[in-house]
Amino acid sequence: MDVSPADIKLILSTLQDSEFDQAEVVIGDVRIAVARNGMTLDAVPAAETVKPVIAASAAAEPITAPAAVTPTTAASAVVAPVAAATPSQSAHTVESPSVGVFWRASSPGAAPFVEVGQEVTAGDTIGIVEMMKLMNNVAAGVDGVVTAIHIDNGGSVEFGTPLVTIEPKA
């Protein structure tokens, strides 16, 4: 089961409103542990290797210190790089409109249209799909933050191939 940042947000706000001072929620390979009012977190089981599922918005939830959302693999990194994140349910995947070659920049040597972490608006170009010398600009489609780029510069794509993932603005 996929746990989206929105799910985590919901869990945290439910706990916030509850009477628990300490809680641990495990869904599949995602573990969320929180504590407040002087309680401490249990030690993270070291043997578990779990994919970090992080969302900046969830971590920013105002929870009384010392509450924390604990990524089980990297206790220090509350906000990890999101390139490999499981896409959230709200995440918008920009797909290739046709078979072709994906270009991340307008010309060789030019700066890429987008990088991970970059904010985009719906009309921004995220890349070009070239088909027989026809250059098709591909638009972001939504306002948000680029969370993943799936295809390398010059990579072959087909119709429907995911190009980039954008987390829409809430």
Added chain:
Amino acid sequence: MTEKLIRRILVANRGEIAVRIIRACFDEGIESVLACSAADTDTLAARLADRVVVIGPAAATQSYLDIPRVVQAAISAGCDALHPGYGFLSERPELVDACEKNGIVYIGPPAEIMRRAGSKLGARAVADEVGIPTGAGSGGLSSAEDAIAAAQKLGFPLLLKASAGGGGRGMTILRSEDEVKAGYIRSSVEAERAFGDGTVYLEPYVEHARHVEVQILADSHGNVCHLGERDCSTQRRYQKIIEEAPAAGLPGRLVEEIRTAAVNLCKGLNYVGAGTVEFLVDAEKNRFVFLEVNARVQVEHPISEAVTGIDIVREQLRIAQGLPLSFTQDDVVIKGHSLECRLNAEDSRRGFTPTPGTITEWTVPSGEGVRIDTFAHTGAVISPWYDSLIAKLIVHAPTRADAIDRMRQVLAKIRVEGISTTAAIHQAILAHPDFEKAPVTTKWLENVFLPEWEADDASSPATGTAP
């Protein structure tokens, strides 16, 4: 012409012909890459191909009919050749040009020949040059005397047509010289009144026509061979429903003339590849006129394969590689009789409306002389996006009567559930004494068969009305 080895072919089509081409690739030890739409990624062709490239959405205009996407798919997948199948882009010289520009071998005629063969006037001009009757009309007539002179030259029956007319309006059939003068005066006055243009012309009228076409294979070494002819007269709205090879019931001399005309025409066109020369044969007068050239493999090619034993698609692959045909004209011996029924996902009781859906049961018989070319299987989805052909039922037997018998057996054993098919109408056609007796003419299905069939249907208790 130098030989160029083909290692990987882009199959730029779908359905049964994509499966057919993939089979030929398999036979020749060539890799196949299917370029398909997003709607076809789970079809039989997609499962059988060595690789699949999704080129666009379901809409054919943005997938199967989009030349840049198709050629890009060939480039992306590292294909050295492209097979267009039939329909879609198979007669588009622009695709041939695009392939050539990108170093991809197009499996079909060169663009220039396709342009000439594909333009009716171009092919007609060549037909005139090599002395093949084209059924050309009189041109605009200026007086009744002019009309009589033209009629004497063309012979009867004739069709008097208004230049500005269309859809059958302003047409008069003339059967003798006595009718010409009055017909001319009446028609030109009517045409003037109806269309504001009184110009009329004469054209030979074929009352009982048969559609006869000759299968041609021509290599780049100048060899042009025919694989005999097919009769495709069982048509509804110009759509072929049943085809047979050879064309039975025609005088041997006429058949020989038609075959020779087709070969001469293709020689005149410097034709290369598989092609079909279509003729209209006057079944009463034993005359024929040239209709057009189809510069591609035809739907009904398997019946010619059945009676000659020559694999047309494999020969296409040979020709594309610059190799000579694997046979000579003397090797072509027409053996037995073959029939093909086009099984469509259509409800023939409701105006032949397409019946897309999921096939929940697909059982087809096999046996000697039975070949089923299809992409259908239990669980296959018949998409509403494309044409309704789901299978070609092909039989081969020593005689026409045997072939009809065998086809009846096939139709009786076929079980398709989940969608409606045209199996029942094929059974009814094969049971009709007219069809049994001899090949029918092009208007037979619409003018004779369908009215009877519909009347039967109306009186049949199966429709729900109590007897």
